Amino acid sequence: MSNILITGGAGFIGKRLALSLRSAGHNVTVFDNLHAQVHPDSKKTTSELNVAGVIFIFGDIRDIDAVSEAIVDANSEIIVHLAAETGTGQSYDLPAHYCDVNVTGTARLIEALRAAGREGVEVRRVVLAGSRAVYGEGACRDRDGREVTAVPRLSADLAAGDFAPKDANGRPLDPVPSRASNTAPAPASVYASTKLMQEYLLRQGLEQSGMEIAILRLQNVYGAGQSLHNPYTGVLSIFAQQLLDGKPLNIYEDGEIVRDFVYVSDVVAAFHRLCEIAEVPDETLDIGSGTGVTILEVARTMIAALGLEGGRITITGQFRPGDIRYAVADISAAKTALGWAPQVNLSDGIRALVEWARKSA
Numbered sequence: 001m002s003n004i005l006i007t008g009g010a011g012f013i014g015k016r017l018a019l020s021l022r023s024a025g026h027n028v029t030v031f032d033n034l035h036a037q038v039h040p041d042s043k044k045t046t047s048e049l050n051v052a053g054v055i056f057i058f059g060d061i062r063d064i065d066a067v068s069e070a071i072v073d074a075n076s077e078i079i080v081h082l083a084a085e086t087g088t089g090q091s092y093d094l095p096a097h098y099c100d101v102n103v104t105g106t107a108r109l110i111e112a113l114r115a116a117g118r119e120g121v122e123v124r125r126v127v128l129a130g131s132r133a134v135y136g137e138g139a140c141r142d143r144d145g146r147e148v149t150a151v152p153r154l155s156a157d158l159a160a161g162d163f164a165p166k167d168a169n170g171r172p173l174d175p176v177p178s179r180a181s182n183t184a185p186a187p188a189s190v191y192a193s194t195k196l197m198q199e200y201l202l203r204q205g206l207e208q209s210g211m212e213i214a215i216l217r218l219q220n221v222y223g224a225g226q227s228l229h230n231p232y233t234g235v236l237s238i239f240a241q242q243l244l245d246g247k248p249l250n251i252y253e254d255g256e257i258v259r260d261f262v263y264v265s266d267v268v269a270a271f272h273r274l275c276e277i278a279e280v281p282d283e284t285l286d287i288g289s290g291t292g293v294t295i296l297e298v299a300r301t302m303i304a305a306l307g308l309e310g311g312r313i314t315i316t317g318q319f320r321p322g323d324i325r326y327a328v329a330d331i332s333a334a335k336t337a338l339g340w341a342p343q344v345n346l347s348d349g350i351r352a353l354v355e356w357a358r359k360s361a
């Protein structure tokens with residue numbers, strides 16, 4: 001059994017991971033600042049953690065002394081780093097704050113790890129929740145079948161209703177699932193840039209520490225428990241809340257944006273495995289369902305799951321700069337390295353999400 005500290009462990013993924021690791025017998029400590037945008041009812045969250053035997057420490061990831069003290073007090077062997085600002089759209093409005101929490105926060109975590117090391121605490125593994133956002137448009141094939149990385153889509157093309165990813169010469173490309181081993185990072189938002197920096201910082205800053213670094217790049221995580229009140233949270237929670245409020249769904253572009261939605265318990269299972277595996281894989285791993293679905297399709301599935309009539313969808317043709325056309329993971333490396341595979345299909349997952357949202361709305 002290990003002593004595991006989870007930064008951001010009160011959040012959507014973190015709380016479920018903390019409970020999962022605790023129920024497997026690990027000693028789990030959560031370090032979190034209970035960000036008001038994410039936690040409308042933080043008391044409920046902390047008492048749920050406490051009842052399960054998870055130690056909760058209130059603190060900010062940017063506070064080196066507090067983080068280092070938490071690492072020492074928990075005698076941590078493994079750190080799972082989830083604390084972050086997570087809104088892609090919001091990151092455009094608050095670039096300095098996103099860099100502060102995500103980038104400086106990770107740099108401070110590195111310093112806190114060094115300080116804890118000086119106190120004799122031997123952390124052996126650091127696991128990061130990375131994001132597929134680092135790929136930008138991601139892997140594509142050109143018309144000759146060669147795999148290439150697309151450049152960011154141009155606002156002028158999007159305004160003209162031309163939504164296809166393109167190469168640097170403006171030639172249209174066919175998107176394919178991305179994987180860390182051969183898709184070059186090309187972040188298209190401030191959030192994505194900060195997530196890529198987190199990866200670089202941990203690999204570079206802990207290089208000579210002897211600590212193992214493991215990185216999972218997550219696709220769109222969804223499920224029961226994702227904040228219904230955070231306007232910057234996952235699209236499926238936002239859709240569920242809008243439909244329950246009797247509002248129509250406005251869908252961007254032509255409705256054909258593709259996403260890979262992975263249920264939260266499947267993501268938790270991958271992190272749980274990384275905490276227990278004897279040696280972490282050398283490579284960064286992609287975590288998703290491995291299957292793409294259009295936003296239009298997923299909206300229709302949710303309307304049906306809620307037992308609502310059709311006619312609630314408007315395809316607006318509007319676009320958001322930095323939005324990605326096609327985001328699907330190639331999960332073959334994660335399957336091999338972790339002996340892991342997603343278990344929850346999209347219709348079961350959406351059913352679970354809407355049942356929970358109905359009770360919580």
Ligand SMILES: NC(=O)c1ccc[n+]([C@@H]2O[C@H](COP(=O)([O-])OP(=O)(O)OC[C@H]3O[C@@H](n4cnc5c(N)ncnc54)[C@H](O)[C@@H]3O)[C@@H](O)[C@H]2O)c1
Nearest residue numbers: 008010011012013033034035060061082083084129218221
């Ligand atoms: N949910 C997804 O679809 C998704 C996809 C890709 C990557 N990720 C990554 O996974 C991680 C967890 O995401 P989540 O969906 O659980 O988000 P979340 O917002 O539910 O959880 C993040 C937690 O971090 C805490 N936090 C925020 N700022 C902090 C600070 N300054 N100091 C200490 N704690 C702070 C929040 O209170 C919250 O409990 C994040 O790093 C995110 O970038 C999530």
